[in-house]
Amino acid sequence: MTKSRIAAVDVGNDSIKAIFGELEYELNIPNIVARDTEDRPVIGIEELDNKEPLDGIHIKVHSPALKENNLIYRVGNLAAKSNNATELDPGSSKSEEDQTLIMLFATLALDAVKGDFPRTKNVIDANYTLGTGLPLREVKEGKDAGYRSKLIGSVHQVEFLVTPKYQGLKVNIKFNEVKVYPEGFAAFINLVMDNHLKIINKDLIDKRILIQDIGGLSTDIAVIKNRNVDDDKAQGFNLGVSESLEAIREEIRTKHGVELDSRRDVVEIITRKNDRNHIMVKGSRTSVHDITDRILLDLAKKQYRLLRNVWSKNSQTEICYFVGGGSHVLKDYLKTLNNNLDGYNIEFFEDDKESIWMMANAYYKLIMDFVRKTEKQKAAPVKN
Secondary structure (H helix, E strand, C coil): CCCCEEEEEEECCCEEEEEECCCCEEEEEECCEEECCCCCCCCCHHHHHHCCHHHCEEEEEECCCCCCCCEEEEECHHHHCCCCCECCCCCCCHHHCHHHHHHHHHHHHHHHCCCCCCEECCEEEEEEEEEEEECHHHHHCCHHHHHHHHHCCCCEEEEECCCCCCCCCEEEEEEEEEEEEEHHHHHHHHHHECCCCCECCHHHHCCCEEEEEECCCCEEEEEEECCEECCCCCEEECCCCHHHHHHHHHHHHHHHCCCCCCHHHHHHHHHCCCCCCEEEECCEEEECHHHHHHHHHHHHHHHHHHHHHHHHHCCCCCEEEEECHHHHHHHHHHHHHHHHCCCCCEECCCCHHHHHCHHHHHHHHHHHHHHHHHHHHHHCCCCC
């Protein structure tokens, strides 16, 4: 039997964060796809294999889980340069979008070509034990079961077309097991436990906590008490940062005539350490502070309103943790609002990577724990 490889994958609206094996490999790919043709033009094709695979992901995807099957895509950085690039739209359900699956399969295939799965000529047979998650709203609607069933029991194939180093390789992906976790619960696990699910934050373990996870398309507020997510009190909202990032991108295009490739470019402009909120216009360094501040402050006020409403219904809450890529973008605005008002006990992760990778790390901890328990059960002597 083929050995199954651990994969913990957070299909975030901004990007995919994935951790593989025994923490030995991780991937971060912008969540952007673009329909394409089989023979995309490449300048200097003889130098293709000297380029980075992640900058030239060009694939054909076959899967019974897809609504539109056997299509060809540019993915990630390569897709961002296309005129027809698509990012997930506000209001869409992560569990029901082909783009979610395309990104998941592409990420697994990029890991599989580096590993030691069985290979026959140019075909690799890969087997994964997957830990992933969905927004709280979708789990409460029962969409996790449908999402899991799309993945289990089928073969999903990724064929690398004009991709550096991997051109011509095909990866057949099968799943030994798929665990789909609610994102709010995963954030709590990551806050209080290490990779072996040993408690590392005793101060938090029995507190009443809110976790506000701001994503691209949605916001989840998990209510934690007695070490569990209170499913009745936890809430999911169709409010993320994507629409605001799109509005900033559009206003920069209208006002300054500068076309940014994707929302990710906007995120980089508003979060980078140097020259924050500045762009180059015809070679001149130009501030876009007026645009970003107005739009992001408006979104921060809406997010703060969500916090206030949920906290008022859970008045014995002791602290709220803001997590996710959206919190990283809105951190300064939310802190300012909180300081100017009565102020709640709120906390952010000052380490940007920790906040952005929190879900992937949590899925890794949870899926590793599942594997350890399963192996322990198999190894236990059978009683007569």
